[in-house]
Amino acid sequence: MHAYWVGVLGVCFAAFLYGLYYITGKDTWLARAVIPSYAIILGIITLSAHRNFHVKSIFFNGCMAMFALFWLKNFGDGFMGHSRAFDIPVILLVPLFFVMTLDVKRLLMLAPVQFICVFIYVGAFASQNLAVEFSQREQFAFNLVVAALSGFSICLFAAVAFSRERADQNLFNLVAETEQLAATDGLTGLMNRRAFMDKLRALWPNRSEICIVFIDLNHFKPLNDQYGHAVGDQVLCKVAQRIGDVPHVELSARLGGDEFAVLFDAEACEETMELHIETLHAQITQDMRWESGVIPIGASIGYAHGQTIEQSLSGLLRAADTAMRRAKNANTHWAKFNPLVDNDAIASSTLEIELKSAIKNGQIRAAVQPIANATSLDVVAYELLTRWTNSGFERDPSPKDFIPIAEKLGLLNEILWVTLDEALERLDLTEQKLAINVSPAQLVASDFLESLLRILERHEVRPHAITIEITEEVAFRNVERNVAILRQARDLGFAIALDDFGTGYSSLSMLDTLPLDKLKIDQSFVRKSDKSTQSKSILLAAIRLAKQLGLESCVEGIETEQAARRIALLGADTIQGYWLGKPRLVQEQPRQLKLVS
Numbered sequence: 059m060h061a062y063w064v065g066v067l068g069v070c071f072a073a074f075l076y077g078l079y080y081i082t083g084k085d086t087w088l089a090r091a092v093i094p095s096y097a098i099i100l101g102i103i104t105l106s107a108h109r110n111f112h113v114k115s116i117f118f119n120g121c122m123a124m125f126a127l128f129w130l131k132n133f134g135d136g137f138m139g140h141s142r143a144f145d146i147p148v149i150l151l152v153p154l155f156f157v158m159t160l161d162v163k164r165l166l167m168l169a170p171v172q173f174i175c176v177f178i179y180v181g182a183f184a185s186q187n188l189a190v191e192f193s194q195r196e197q198f199a200f201n202l203v204v205a206a207l208s209g210f211s212i213c214l215f216a217a218v219a220f221s222r223e224r225a226d227q228n229l230f231n232l233v234a235e236t237e238q239l240a241a242t243d244g245l246t247g248l249m250n251r252r253a254f255m256d257k258l259r260a261l262w263p264n265r266s267e268i269c270i271v272f273i274d275l276n277h278f279k280p281l282n283d284q285y286g287h288a289v290g291d292q293v294l295c296k297v298a299q300r301i302g303d304v305p306h307v308e309l310s311a312r313l314g315g316d317e318f319a320v321l322f323d324a325e326a327c328e329e330t331m332e333l334h335i336e337t338l339h340a341q342i343t344q345d346m347r348w349e350s351g352v353i354p355i356g357a358s359i360g361y362a363h364g365q366t367i368e369q370s371l372s373g374l375l376r377a378a379d380t381a382m383r384r385a386k387n388a389n390t391h392w393a394k395f396n397p398l399v400d401n402d403a404i405a406s407s408t409l410e411i412e413l414k415s416a417i418k419n420g421q422i423r424a425a426v427q428p429i430a431n432a433t434s435l436d437v438v439a440y441e442l443l444t445r446w447t448n449s450g451f452e453r454d455p456s457p458k459d460f461i462p463i464a465e466k467l468g469l470l471n472e473i474l475w476v477t478l479d480e481a482l483e484r485l486d487l488t489e490q491k492l493a494i495n496v497s498p499a500q501l502v503a504s505d506f507l508e509s510l511l512r513i514l515e516r517h518e519v520r521p522h523a524i525t526i527e528i529t530e531e532v533a534f535r536n537v538e539r540n541v542a543i544l545r546q547a548r549d550l551g552f553a554i555a556l557d558d559f560g561t562g563y564s565s566l567s568m569l570d571t572l573p574l575d576k577l578k579i580d581q582s583f584v585r586k587s588d589k590s591t592q593s594k595s596i597l598l599a600a601i602r603l604a605k606q607l608g609l610e611s612c613v614e615g616i617e618t619e620q621a622a623r624r625i626a627l628l629g630a631d632t633i634q635g636y637w638l639g640k641p642r643l644v645q646e647q648p649r650q651l652k653l654v655s
């Protein structure tokens with residue numbers, strides 16, 4: 059490419075120089091001859107360096123045409139008797155100048171042409187000018203030698219072009235080989251993830267519909283452990299080979315580990331896809347012979363079919379992956395992506411990815427909702443609730459979306475420490491209490507109580523100001539351990555409330571087992587108590603039950619003044635709900651929190 063620019067600059071320079079000569083009136087015979095020749099040489103360099111196939115072919119054919127014109131003119135001059143000794147070097151050298159940058163094929167074609175042309179021209183010249191001094195044989199020998207040397211010099215150019223082309227080809231092969239290696243999975247020889255994605259991206263605009271298939275082998279790790287890695291490798295190779303044998307497979311790749319991906323060709327339409335997937339599954343999961351026995355191979359397949367204008371590549375890949383997970387969990391061999399079933403899974407996996415960084419980036423914030431005395435309506439406590447702010451999603455995820463995920467990822471305590479720290483920084487807890495939600499998994503963390511106490515100490519808040527809200531799940535697993543921790547917490551001064559009472563598997567014996575101070579009656583009863591006398595009776599029974607057990611009762615979900623009055627009449631101690639106040643970020647409304655009646 060550099061030669062190309064050198065040529066372009068040179069031509070511009072020559073044009074400039076000639077222009078200068080012309081303007082200054084110095085366009086002498088020499089300037090007119092030398093500068094255009096210089097420009098032609100540079101032009102040839104420029105064009106020969108050009109990589110574009112069309113430009114090159116125009117250039118090559120142009121050179122051949124100049125070669126032919128040259129000879130036509132010389133033959134004309136020669137046969138008209140205008141040949142001079144001075145012309146011999148010209149007819150030997152100028153054609154070389156025309157052809158030197160051509161490729162091997164053209165050079166080898168032109169070498170005999172040059173030989174014949176020189177032979178004819180020199181023969182004519184000799185018979186016109188040398189007939190007196192030399193015999194016919196001598197003329198013939200001279201003629202032959204000059205023509206052979208001239209033809210041979212073109213052959214020399216061909217040899218140079220040959221070695222140049224071979225070097226180019228070797229370089230090309232090397233680049234192709236390196237590219238191939240970078241795109242191939244070393245073990246199975248299939249494409250790797252990167253190459254697969256590149257191919258899909260290239261294919262995307264040219265196909266209206268696409269079906270992407272995700273394959274994950276079942277129990278591959280135990281198989282590897284049981285039979286050894288050599289066998290594991292054999293299984294992967296066998297699966298790769300089997301995928302390749304399935305009809306209509308257009309692309310196949312090993313994405314990593316025991317995961318493969320397949321793209322079916324355009325003929326495999328949505329209607330027939332299930333059949334293709336069935337064939338694919340049957341093919342992959344044939345037992346593999348190994349020494350004297352057989353190794354069973356299992357696989358879960360997920361596939362997603364979509365219109366390329368509606369779907370993004372990554373969206374379709376994720377969809378196939380999600381469907382594969384569903385197939386694996388349900389043990390159904392394969393599953394097609396179904397937005398009704400799988401969209402939730404996709405959303406959760408996105409939340410999973412984002413949640414950790416949200417905690418780190420301070421997007422997880424503390425909100426509090428007031429809890430008031432049912433008759434005086436004095437705010438006696440706040441409930442600490444977590445909010446995910448500025449999440450970047452269309453709508454900020456609600457705790458119902460991300461709390462279960464945080465629980466799964468073991469992040470609930472981290473969230474509690476962050477939000478509690480923020481809340482204690484802002485809240486004055488001399489008059490009111492603060493209720494925190496604690497799930498069973500949080501409770502059993504070895505340092506739960508110590509960490510909690512440490513935070514309280516830092517903010518000079520006594521455990522008496524804190525209520526731990528637990529749900530009935532606490533009584534389902536590790537009951538003894540949970541009870542022991544709750545007792546310990548109570549001994550330290552924390553109050554314990556049973557949250558959402560009446561929603562789970564409320565068994566009355568639980569109230570006996572768990573060390574409790576408060577009962578929070580679920581909001582669903584308030585909502586239903588308007589219309590259903592049964593709900594109203596349960597609500598009343600729950601309030602009375604709390605009273606009889608010596609527990610403070612709190613009714614959640616009070617959305618209207620009427621509801622608040624009714625609940626107060628039923629004898630509830632405290633109430634919580636949107637009518638009193640919605641949960642608010644502690645940072646947004648700091649002063650409101652100190653409202654004591």
Ligand code: C2E
Nearest residue numbers: 443444457458461495496497615616617634635636637641
């Ligand atoms: P919860 O502990 O029962 O909290 C009360 C939930 O009811 C809150 O929902 C609150 O906004 C909502 N609520 C309060 N008053 C009303 C009302 O009048 N009407 C209606 N329709 N809803 C009302 P939120 O904040 O979405 O929290 C949902 C659940 O998520 C909470 O239920 C709690 O179990 C859990 N949660 C929230 N933050 C945390 C946390 O930091 N840690 C843990 N472990 N769980 C949390």
Ligand code: MG
Nearest residue numbers: 441495527557
């Ligand atoms: Mg709660």
Ligand code: MG
Nearest residue numbers: 557558578614
């Ligand atoms: Mg609740």
